Amino acid sequence: xxxxxxxxxxxxxxxxxxxxxxxxxxxxxxxxxxxxxxxxxxxxxxxxxxxxxxxxxxxxxxxxxxxxxxxxxxxxxxxxxxxxxxxxxxxxxxxxxxxxxxxxx
Numbered sequence: 697x698x699x700x701x702x703x704x705x706x707x708x709x710x711x712x713x714x715x716x717x718x719x720x721x722x723x724x725x726x727x728x729x730x731x732x733x734x735x736x737x738x739x740x741x742x743x744x745x746x747x748x749x750x751x752x753x754x755x756x757x758x759x760x761x762x763x764x765x766x767x768x769x770x771x772x773x774x775x776x777x778x779x780x781x782x783x784x785x786x787x788x789x790x791x792x793x794x795x796x797x798x799x800x801x
Contacts (some may be wrong), residue, residue, distance in 0.1 A: 698737045698746040699760035702753075704730055712753040720749050734760060 704710045710728045713735055717726045723746075724739035737746050743759065751757045 698741060698743045700735045700737070700747060700750055701733055701758045701760050702735045702750055703756040704728070704733055709753075709755060713750055713755065716749050716753055717746075720746070 702709075702713055704713065710730055713728060714726075717723050717735075717737060720741065722739045722741040723737055726735065726737045728735050735750065747757060747759065
């Protein structure tokens with residue numbers, strides 16, 4: 697099963713995708729979800745071949761997982777990790793300054 701995100705704004709767009717998938721060898725079935733811009737293809741097909749075939753319609757095409765899942769998860773995690781590390785470093789820097797001041801007094 698291959699799942700693609702395909703920019704389709706009208707019935708003509710989905711019709712173009714339907715035409716190329718109907719002609720593609722190895723495709724057993726496919727589902728076109730206009731609302732989610734999602735095309736699911738089932739059969740004995742290589743993901744790269746399906747991607748190339750659908751791309752020939754001129755519609756912006758991407759693998760569903762590659763664009764939808766990892767990107768949103770990676771961004772918050774990257775933002776969350778440095779912030780806690782920066783805070784202890786800032787707290788640690790003033791501490792040595794306080795110690796020499798106490799020693800002098």
